[in-house]
Structure formats: structure tokens, C-alpha cells
Amino acid sequence: MDLNNLNKIRSVEAPPYLFTRILQKIEQAKVEQVSKPVFWLGSFSFMILLAVNTLVLFNTKTEPITTKNYAEYIQLTPNNTLYK
Numbered sequence: 001m002d003l004n005n006l007n008k009i010r011s012v013e014a015p016p017y018l019f020t021r022i023l024q025k026i027e028q029a030k031v032e033q034v035s036k037p038v039f040w041l042g043s044f045s046f047m048i049l050l051a052v053n054t055l056v057l058f059n060t061k062t063e064p065i066t067t068k069n070y071a072e073y074i075q076l077t078p079n080n081t082l083y084k
Helices: 003-008 016-031 036-059 067-073
Strands: none
């Protein structure tokens, strides 16, 4: 590989307005924010969702899973009375 070819590379001149356009886009991105009504609506919705999830999580009553409960759930009988 010939590294002398790298010496032939020249820097490219950018158009003068390009830098100002880039700075303008960066400034616009900094200025754009969420409006207050949208912020409060999102916060309120999140709090309601969190409250409902908490209520559902703590109000569910679960029974311990035993072989008998599982057999009843899948509609099996725990004993062999099928052929009697």
C-alpha cells in the first residue's frame, strides 16, 4: 500500500452558508420543548396508569398451586374413576 497518495488529499471548502445552517438547526433543536399542557397530560396519564397497576397488583388474590387445584383447572380428576 502506497501511503504517499495520502499527501495528495486536499481539504474541501464548504459553502459559507453551510455552517450557519448547521448552527441554526442545532439552536432550533435546543429551543423545541414540550408544551405545558402536553407535559401535564402525559404526567397525569402516567400517574393514573401507575395507580391502576398498583391496585391490580396488590388486590389480586392467588391461591397456592397444588396438584389437586391444577388437575381441577385442566379438568382432570385426581383419581382413576374413568373406568369404574
